[in-house]
Amino acid sequence: MKISKDVKIDLYTRMVRQRIFEDETTVNFASGEMPGFLHLSQGEDAVPAGVCANLSNEDAIYTTHRGHGCIIAKGAEIKPMMAELFGRIDGCCKGRAGSMHFADVKTGCMGSNGIVGEGMRIALGTAFAQKYNKTNNITVVFFGEGATGTGAFHESFNMAATLKLPLVFVCNINLYAQMTPKSVHIAVEDVAVRAAGYGAPGVTIDGNDVEKVYEEFAKAAKHARAGKGPYLLECKTYRHHGHFEGDPCNYRPEGELEEWMKKDPIVLYEKKLKKEAVLTDKEMQAIKDTARKEVIDAVAFARASAMPEVEELYKDILA
Amino acid sequence: MKISKDVKIDLYTRMVRQRIFEDETTVNFASGEMPGFLHLSQGEDAVPAGVCANLSNEDAIYTTHRGHGCIIAKGAEIKPMMAELFGRIDGCCKGRAGSMHFADVKTGCMGSNGIVGEGMRIALGTAFAQKYNKTNNITVVFFGEGATGTGAFHESFNMAATLKLPLVFVCNINLYAQMTPKSVHIAVEDVAVRAAGYGAPGVTIDGNDVEKVYEEFAKAAKHARAGKGPYLLECKTYRHHGHFEGDPCNYRPEGELEEWMKKDPIVLYEKKLKKEAVLTDKEMQAIKDTARKEVIDAVAFARASAMPEVEELYKDILA
């Protein structure tokens, strides 16, 4: 598969926008201005970028408590996201629910989730509707390796297989679930082997290689769009920050983070793009500057947005 | 593996005792004397027999809504079982809970279950205790192919694998879950392939061949006793009766039952035992007569037992 220059730039841009958003969030949370509970995904940026570059607004995604990156990569507007994190009325969810409960339906972001694994069960329904309505669209559910221990993982994969739903399961292996290493959750090396138990393909890839993610996910999407049922794509990656902001990370072995910083997907891709003469340093910087400006504007937008009135608590409960 | 004559007779006797108990139950339920809801397992008799012949009272079993056979094969006394089915105070559970909630702790029968799949989650605990206490004992959980769709199946297998618990999963494929065929529940031919997803062995066998069950389960038990973790044994069999007593079975294709009646595990084994000169017709009849007498006595015992007083409703709620 030959990846075009446009796609390469697109992949890079998607990663950069995620990263800059998350880095800015880190700052605003640390300063105390942003309330709540935050789980960030710097370092895992290649997976949402590679996946979402294959999707349109009519395709749906579900993500996790660590979902900012996915939603940005999918194309949601950044201002309402930032306002949501600040708990403001112009947030994408009117400032009520925050980081773990993002949704932006018009771009197919059908929900983050605070309950590990549950996105998978709900994703069944979107995939079901896509098939029921005889569309060519697909649903993607992102989850971590910790989530593979849940009953939700199995029930969803099994049901997607028996009903032949256009649902792609994207598992981010970032080595930890909270503070606990992968071996506590999974007794095999690669979780992708489980797909065979449902008669579905399962593939394990380097989740820090954005082009690899792009190419491999394209195969998964093709499979799902062709009506062949679910597909499991396992992406090996790493989160640079703690489980949540404020996590001292003292469960990490010495040097582990440093090793992975060398494999930072953005750094790796910058080298490649330069080597391939797709982008110059300057051009890359321009992309970053644009993204940074967008994020800074979003923060300004969020700060300018009003706090919700207490009546908001009682709206939208029943339709 | 050479199976001794004693074991052969034992396997035969275990099957016969189950069958005669179930057949008698059919009659008493049809007459209206026995209350409640009944799920019988005639035709599946080889699986409990082959499995339980490898177990002692210190090994534990969990079974399902269709669990009489397992409990008899494990060695529980028949009188209190029959009294339980009649809802009498001398029932193994004091006549409160009936067929779907049998337990006989002294023989290691840790519970039937009315909730499909839940026996698996609870079985983890017994297996955990066996390991915690550094015993050499194991736990076996029986379930149907319908139960493989539950989150319980996956959570339990995964946890048994990560904690390396001495737990053997015995799946009875009887082609239906209630009225729905296997293909609705499982998208692959053999569920045993799922074991690989947990790094465990999975084996599919003819569940109507009692010696095969005996031999294959012996391997599973050895694996579990050796501290190697869970094992999945899939046994292909068939239930002669409906899902519950009273089920008209109109979901069965023409001729299916007849085909399987020819493969009745008891009939098959009788032929084999005769051919091998292990037992004569007369000796087999004597075993049946003994079993029948035992069951008839159990019915008399049940009938003679008192109904529980209403105070029973309020006993044993808290310890």
Next chain:
Amino acid sequence: MAEMKKINVQWAINHAIAEEMRRDPSVFIIGEDVGGPGGPFGVTRGIKAEFGPERAVDTPISEGAIVGLCCGAAAAGLRPVAEIMFMNFITLAVEEFYNQGSKMRWMFGGQVKQPFVVRAMTAGGFGAGPHHSSSLEGWFASMPGMKVVMPSNAYTAKGLMKSAIRDDNPVLYVEPLSSYTIKQDIPVDEYLVPIGKAEVVTQGSDVTIVSVGRMRLEAEKAVAKLKADGINAELLDLLTVNPLPMEDIYASVKKTNRLVIIHEAKEVMGIGAEIAASVQEKLFDWLDAPVARCAAPFTHIAFQPLLEKHYLPNADKLVAKVKGLMG
């Protein structure tokens, strides 16, 4: 006069679903055995034959995934009608009701609707034992963002099902298994029974009886017995337990000054607790006697017939409760 037809509860539910499926192509049924055999008791029989397997979907045994699928499909604009079978199995889908379906609209700032129905049977009186006979509506009455309806006969079963399917929120529809075969004359023409309103079954001035689900049958018997003893009871069939039709109850209690609630669920933490607590708070000076509850004791339901009978509330127990208030 409207044309009437005798029909039992099961068929009333069946017809309601089929009518709505004819009306609206976004309605489909899903669950264990709902397609082929039409569920273990045949409630959805014929649906697959008429509407095809795409709209009558058999699933693996995965209650959580069934309700999860409903949430996602509803957010995408479909109108699933799922079956969970015996209500005890809903323990496995509490998550999808509580954290997901009932919260989704609010959490997402109103971006989605959640129009789905989940059917579940209560089975007290059926001898099915502790894993198949529970009445768990109380948990779901504690959840804002969803509705819970409990039909009591063929008329309400049909009308509430049609309303539930047209509702844009998650609706738990609680079916009384032990009443499935009870027949009643109901209109042939289309009608709806509104969600959120109690039905005044009989007018009375001495005491208000609020019945929940199939306990209406017992309450009707009790009303007749009380009448014979000169006590005029007003009977309200609650029909909806979330949101609770408190205004209807208040209006009646203001008339009668006495209230007894009867339900098959346990007394402790049952719907009756919430009603009693609200009524005594709102109408303290109107009450001539404490609000009483006629409900199951704080223990488990047995398969054993005598124990099960003792466990369940009935007309006689209700009569005794009412008489206790008349003092």
Next chain:
Amino acid sequence: MAEMKKINVQWAINHAIAEEMRRDPSVFIIGEDVGGPGGPFGVTRGIKAEFGPERAVDTPISEGAIVGLCCGAAAAGLRPVAEIMFMNFITLAVEEFYNQGSKMRWMFGGQVKQPFVVRAMTAGGFGAGPHHSSSLEGWFASMPGMKVVMPSNAYTAKGLMKSAIRDDNPVLYVEPLSSYTIKQDIPVDEYLVPIGKAEVVTQGSDVTIVSVGRMRLEAEKAVAKLKADGINAELLDLLTVNPLPMEDIYASVKKTNRLVIIHEAKEVMGIGAEIAASVQEKLFDWLDAPVARCAAPFTHIAFQPLLEKHYLPNADKLVAKVKGLMG
């Protein structure tokens, strides 16, 4: 006088577990992250180091299997102490509490005991949003065959944990996350706080306040404010919500003739509903005012700080409720 030591709620729980593990080799801890880091907030830190990995067991993310394992291990004679983390996740283990652990002993005719403890945090006030801040004890208060305790400070946290571990029934132990770091002087020597008894925190004659869990803190503030206004409130910290210590409440209400219940859970179908229903039934003629409830409204809890604050009950709201009754 007994020797005292200042300790916070987290460490009180930690010490209680460690003491019981030293006392009884059948006690072990199990759950997500409980071993290595001692849980996400470090409540069980040090346990693995002292007792080894066999007795401090990290599991996959499988709440149902964790509680299921507890049922089986308890039936086999062990005494598991499991952690479910945020109470919202207990939706995934309702089955194991409701159909299994709480029924097993009764269903099996008394053949087994179910001595296990499950810890879960309520997190109102922590800004964690709708998937992490729920108070769901009401569901578990509806289940015979188990117990539910809700400590309110370091003293009760330690004493109730020790009692819970020694109890032969399933005990749901509800921890107040927002109070984890609040310190208190507690005895150095071993003590137990009994399950099933409310604590009389302050004596009073004008009104009884029953507080649940961490709302004791708000109630204590309210009592002080009321005192300043000449109202003598008697404060009962409920401590156990299943079985409800109703006798303790009745005794107090007979003295004060007025009752307000404060809890973090929603008012609708909360513990307060059951208490109010029972008290008005039992003590109808003793009450000078309706039983009032100070609890959360019928909506979802927000992560947004202003909305969350508005949602949660507090001392001021409680004072207003009490004054409403004094009329």
